[in-house]
Every structure is written in structure tokens, then in C-alpha cells.
Amino acid sequence: MATDGAVPGPAASKWNRLTFDTEEDVAVSLAKYTAELSAKFAAERGAFTAVLSGGTLIETLRKLAEPPYLETVDWSKWHVFWVDERVVPKDHVDSNYKLAVDGLLSKVPIPTGQVYAINDTLSAEGAAADYETVLKKLVKDGVLAMSTETGFPRFDLMLLGMGPDGHLASLFPGHPLLNENKKWVTHIMDSPKPPPQRITFTFPVIKSSAYVAMVVTGPGEAGTVKRALSDEKTSPLLPVEMTILQDGEFTWFTDKQAVSML
Ligand SMILES: O=C1O[C@H](COP(=O)(O)O)[C@@H](O)[C@H](O)[C@H]1O
Numbered sequence: 001m002a003t004d005g006a007v008p009g010p011a012a013s014k015w016n017r018l019t020f021d022t023e024e025d026v027a028v029s030l031a032k033y034t035a036e037l038s039a040k041f042a043a044e045r046g047a048f049t050a051v052l053s054g055g056t057l058i059e060t061l062r063k064l065a066e067p068p069y070l071e072t073v074d075w076s077k078w079h080v081f082w083v084d085e086r087v088v089p090k091d092h093v094d095s096n097y098k099l100a101v102d103g104l105l106s107k108v109p110i111p112t113g114q115v116y117a118i119n120d121t122l123s124a125e126g127a128a129a130d131y132e133t134v135l136k137k138l139v140k141d142g143v144l145a146m147s148t149e150t151g152f153p154r155f156d157l158m159l160l161g162m163g164p165d166g167h168l169a170s171l172f173p174g175h176p177l178l179n180e181n182k183k184w185v186t187h188i189m190d191s192p193k194p195p196p197q198r199i200t201f202t203f204p205v206i207k208s209s210a211y212v213a214m215v216v217t218g219p220g221e222a223g224t225v226k227r228a229l230s231d232e233k234t235s236p237l238l239p240v241e242m243t244i245l246q247d248g249e250f251t252w253f254t255d256k257q258a259v260s261m262l
Pocket residue numbers: 052053054055056057084085086096160161162163164167168169170193
């Protein structure tokens with residue numbers, strides 16, 4: 001059973017919250033939500049730009065690769081990106097690309113040319129610059145939309161997870177990268193969570209999204225979810241607390257364990 005509603009507190013008008021009994025229920029709802037947005041954007045724009053994170057999110061997306069979605073989603077319209085990636089070879093156990101391929105992308109018929117992995121032969125700095133160049137070409141080609149409000153790319157849907165410390169993408173609490181306001185993609189050499197070298201979308205890009213699903217399940221992040229959803233704000237704000245979309249819809253998908261401390 002889902003509890004729908006706006007979140008109390010400062011983000012009230014900006015965040016929706018869905019809470020389900022179990023992680024299985026979250027997976028069912030998330031697949032339906034993603035499939036509906038895929039159909040909407042495929043009809044409106046002829047393309048669906050979907051951004052993945054790593055972590056537990058990929059397992060929670062498993063229902064997308066099952067009936068009915070395996071057959072009913074128009075996978076040919078999908079363009080897949082990563083909100084962050086570890087700078088490791090694509091077949092490395094730490095690779096977010098490998099995680100998504102193994103858990104989802106190898107099971108659905110998205111054209112391989114529409115899956116945008118990082119160039120794993122480059123340095124972190126080079127890979128971030130290269131990824132930004134790829135995005136700019138896709139804007140030029142009309143695949144990726146631009147936000148008229150912010151001047152940053154506007155992805156149709158970002159499917160994000162959050163770490164126990166409140167990080168999202170590879171944007172960590174209190175880290176100077178939180179202030180990057182020019183680049184679309186940047187790099188980090190000292191990620192508090194290993195591996196240390198990563199690339200990540202910047203905040204202005206994440207905040208320009210049309211839709212963001214913040215997917216948090218299990219007890220591990222319950223304290224952070226409590227802090228994020230609390231009316232009382234402590235400094236520094238968690239990255240997730242700073243994620244107020246410019247002109248988009250942000251929805252929390254949680255199970256009961258994730259909100260057990262509220
Ligand atoms: O390192 C990362 O961690 C976060 C959160 O992962 P989770 O396992 O706690 O769900 C993930 O969203 C990010 O993409 C990844 O690089």
C-alpha cells in the first residue's frame with residue numbers, strides 16, 4: 001500500500017513521497033512509473049533519456065525486464081546515461097555500467113549505440129570532459145533536451161539512489177563539487193566512498209531534470225531519510241536536501257524500513 005503525498009517542511013511544494021510496505025512493492029511501482037514516463041516522452045519527443053545511478057537502485061529496477069514491460073515498453077526510444085560512474089574498466093566489479101548491464105540492460109532490447117558508457121581509457125578529468133562532449137552532441141542532434149530555464153540539459157528521468165551518508169550521484173556532503181555551477185559533468189579524485197576516482201553529473205544538471213525518482217529501500221539509510229525529510233535543517237545540508245528541481249517532479253520511492261525512523 002502506498003502513502004501518497006507532499007512532504008512536510010521546506011521542500012513541501014517540491015517533493016512527492018511514495019511509501020510502500022516492502023522493497024518488492026517499490027520495484028513494482030517503480031517499473032510502472034518508469035514505463036509510463038517512457039511512453040509519454042517517446043510520444044512527445046520521439047526519445048526517452050533515462051539516467052541511472054549505481055548501487056541498490058539497479059536491483060529495484062528488475063521488474064522492467066519482466067512482462068509486461070519487457071514487451072510493452074518501446075526500448076528503441078531509450079537513451080541511457082549514468083549520473084555517476086567510477087573510473088574503472090567497464091568489466092570491473094566497481095563499474096556502475098557493468099552493474100546496470102548485468103542487472104537490467106542485457107535483458108532489454110535497447111540499441112547498444114544508445115547506451116552511453118564513459119570512455120574508460122581516459123583519466124577521470126578526461127572522461128568527465130569526454131562525457132560532457134557526448135551530451136552536447138546529443139543536444140545538437142535533438143536527442144537530449146535543454147532546459148530553457150537553466151541552460152543545462154534536461155533529462156527526462158533520473159533514477160537515483162542515496163548512500164547512508166546522504167550522497168547522491170558522486171556528490172558527497174560538504175564536498176566542494178557541490179558548488180560546481182558551470183560544468184555539466186565533473187570529476188572527483190577523493191571520493192569518500194571507494195573507488196576514489198569518479199565522474200558525476202553536476203547539481204545544475206540534476207536539478208534541471210523533468211523527473212527524478214529517489215529510490216531508497218531497507219534500513220541502512222533510515223537515519224539519513226529522517227534527516228532529509230525533517231523540518232529541522234542542520235548545516236551542511238545533505239546533497240539530497242539541496243535537490244530542489246527547477247521545473248520538474250521529484251518523487252521519493254521508499255519502503256517502510258527506509259522511513260522507519262520518521
Ligand atoms: O557509490 C555510489 O553509491 C550511491 C548509493 O548506493 P547504494 O548502494 O547505497 O544504493 C549510488 O547512487 C551511486 O550511483 C554510486 O556510485
